[in-house]
Amino acid sequence: MDKHKELDSVKSRSFISVASLLAQGSYTALLGFAAFFMLTIKSGVYLLGIYNTVLAALGAFNYFTNLGLAAALMQKKKLNKLILIPPFIFN
Known part of the structure; x- marks a missing residue:
């Protein structure tokens, strides 16, 4: 049963890491698009x-x-x- 808890812990940490990476990448892409859009106008x-x-x-x-x-x-x-x-x- 101990290995099962460890596997669940690794799965949850992996999911959190992937979600964080996707959120940071999405935020950066959105911010970059907004900056580029404003730069093209100005x-x-x-x-x-x-x-x-x-x-x-x-x-x-x-x-x-x-x-x-x-x-x-x-x-x-x-x-x-x-x-x-x-x-x-x-x-």
Whole structure:
């Protein structure tokens, strides 16, 4: 019965993690769409190119930051929950 409780715990934590990831992604996409929509109304075409270039650069930086953080966490012998919370909340 202990393994059943552990499996249920893993399932519930996985569901919460996936739901959180989807909510954060949806919020970010909606915010980005609103910003892009306002930018298209208020500015010219040249500024849209700069905006898209900056967004692409930020996406690349975010991707490589996540890779570096994952590698650093995998090298730790003991993980503390206090270490894991801030990077994944603010990322």
